[in-house]
Amino acid sequence: MIPRYSRGEMAAIWSPETKFRIWFEIEAHAADAMADLGIVPKEAAKTIWEKGKAATFNVARIDEIEREVKHDVIAFLTHLAEIVGPDARFVHQGMTSSDVLDTCLNVQLVRAADILLDDLDALLAAVKRRAFEHNDTVCMGRSHGIHAEPTTFGLKLAQAYAEFDRNRARLLDARREVATCAISGAVGTFANVDPAVEAHVAKKLGLQPEPVSTQVIPRDRHAIYFATLAVIASSIERLSIEIRHLQRTEVREAEEYFSPGQKGSSAMPHKRNPILTENLAGLARMVRAYALPAMENVALWHERDISHSSVERMIGPDATVTLDFALHRLTGVVDKLVVYPERMQAILDSLGGLVHSQRVLLALTQAGVSREDAYRLVQVNAMKVWEESKDFLAELKADPEVTAHVSAAELEALFDLGYHVKHVDTIFARVFGDG
Numbered sequence: 001m002i003p004r005y006s007r008g009e010m011a012a013i014w015s016p017e018t019k020f021r022i023w024f025e026i027e028a029h030a031a032d033a034m035a036d037l038g039i040v041p042k043e044a045a046k047t048i049w050e051k052g053k054a055a056t057f058n059v060a061r062i063d064e065i066e067r068e069v070k071h072d073v074i075a076f077l078t079h080l081a082e083i084v085g086p087d088a089r090f091v092h093q094g095m096t097s098s099d100v101l102d103t104c105l106n107v108q109l110v111r112a113a114d115i116l117l118d119d120l121d122a123l124l125a126a127v128k129r130r131a132f133e134h135n136d137t138v139c140m141g142r143s144h145g146i147h148a149e150p151t152t153f154g155l156k157l158a159q160a161y162a163e164f165d166r167n168r169a170r171l172l173d174a175r176r177e178v179a180t181c182a183i184s185g186a187v188g189t190f191a192n193v194d195p196a197v198e199a200h201v202a203k204k205l206g207l208q209p210e211p212v213s214t215q216v217i218p219r220d221r222h223a224i225y226f227a228t229l230a231v232i233a234s235s236i237e238r239l240s241i242e243i244r245h246l247q248r249t250e251v252r253e254a255e256e257y258f259s260p261g262q263k264g265s266s267a268m269p270h271k272r273n274p275i276l277t278e279n280l281a282g283l284a285r286m287v288r289a290y291a292l293p294a295m296e297n298v299a300l301w302h303e304r305d306i307s308h309s310s311v312e313r314m315i316g317p318d319a320t321v322t323l324d325f326a327l328h329r330l331t332g333v334v335d336k337l338v339v340y341p342e343r344m345q346a347i348l349d350s351l352g353g354l355v356h357s358q359r360v361l362l363a364l365t366q367a368g369v370s371r372e373d374a375y376r377l378v379q380v381n382a383m384k385v386w387e388e389s390k391d392f393l394a395e396l397k398a399d400p401e402v403t404a405h406v407s408a409a410e411l412e413a414l415f416d417l418g419y420h421v422k423h424v425d426t427i428f429a430r431v432f433g434d435g
Helices: 008-013 016-036 042-054 059-069 072-084 086-090 097-133 153-178 195-204 220-247 275-289 291-296 309-336 341-349 354-366 371-388 392-397 408-414 424-432
Strands: 138-143 146-152
Touching: 008 097, 008 309, 016 042, 016 059, 016 072, 016 097, 016 195, 042 072, 042 086, 059 072, 072 086, 072 097, 097 153, 097 220, 097 309, 097 424, 138 341, 146 153, 146 354, 153 220, 153 424, 220 275, 220 291, 220 309, 275 291, 275 309, 291 309, 354 371, 354 392, 354 408, 371 392, 392 408
Parallel strands: none
Antiparallel strands: 138 146
């Protein structure tokens, strides 16, 4: 995790202090369940809870022990024994390290998902507000980066809203997928730990028992989780690129908010660069990069190996922290985005009405002209606009082959921007509902 791209609440989930606290809770809940089964004395389970709950786990001490024993869970259990005393012999009864590590990881991923869901809610609210603000702000729609037909800036944002709303549903599914618990012992057979212990720990931690854990929780669950984060990152980049394109000097339809005192370049004082959305494109690349190793983690040897472990120690914190930061940053960009409707109108007018070419094409075909001939007539006049800066409507009116089928008055009626946006409210109702 890089502090520059980290926010406190998400980063705290991955701190050693949080991790060791979760490890303790897993062990203490397991001791409670074993006490109910008569495996552990009830007083011992109570002591474990009371002393562990009141303790501050010494990360430096655990690290010191690990340097000697070369095993992180044993190092923690040794330190816990220093805190609990003789009753610590009842900790970790019949359990294996993966019971603690995997269950903890899933608790952390669930907590991270909850923060990311809140992030998405904030982004959706900002996008929705700006979409309704500009639902009738007509602008140029582009395909291949080239002027196509009119749309509205609100529709651009409505598309983003629908996409992030789908992402929210995907993240909910991924959260549900990864919210499992394994307390099944070596190779996952429950030989030395009763399944009732797993059920108890799972309930206490808000998880579900893993049906078959084979000592480790199956990593296909984690693969879909990180793949979902990657898809969300791709959606962040999609909207960021749109904003970056609209901020280009030649376009200037919208731009990131440029605050008083902000500097755009160390060399050129005039610069107003889209630094936030460029940064988001870069962060999206990183989050996507974490999806592939998560998928490669699915294939482990037999019932368990630890080739996944080093990967998850990195991608767990990095993917969630980075995505949390990116979602928060994008929300700020959308919330403060500066939009220039007048510039949008100027760009609509800049090619002499070419955006209405399809309407003219359709009018000619409806007047009895073959599609091939109609396309030729419209394209010939359109190319004059591209190559000679002519006025499209004037050229059409001056073309006897065109006016033989469509009158000048009818042509003028085809050059109505309102025609192109007449169903915007219908699309908005689909995206946002009728309320």
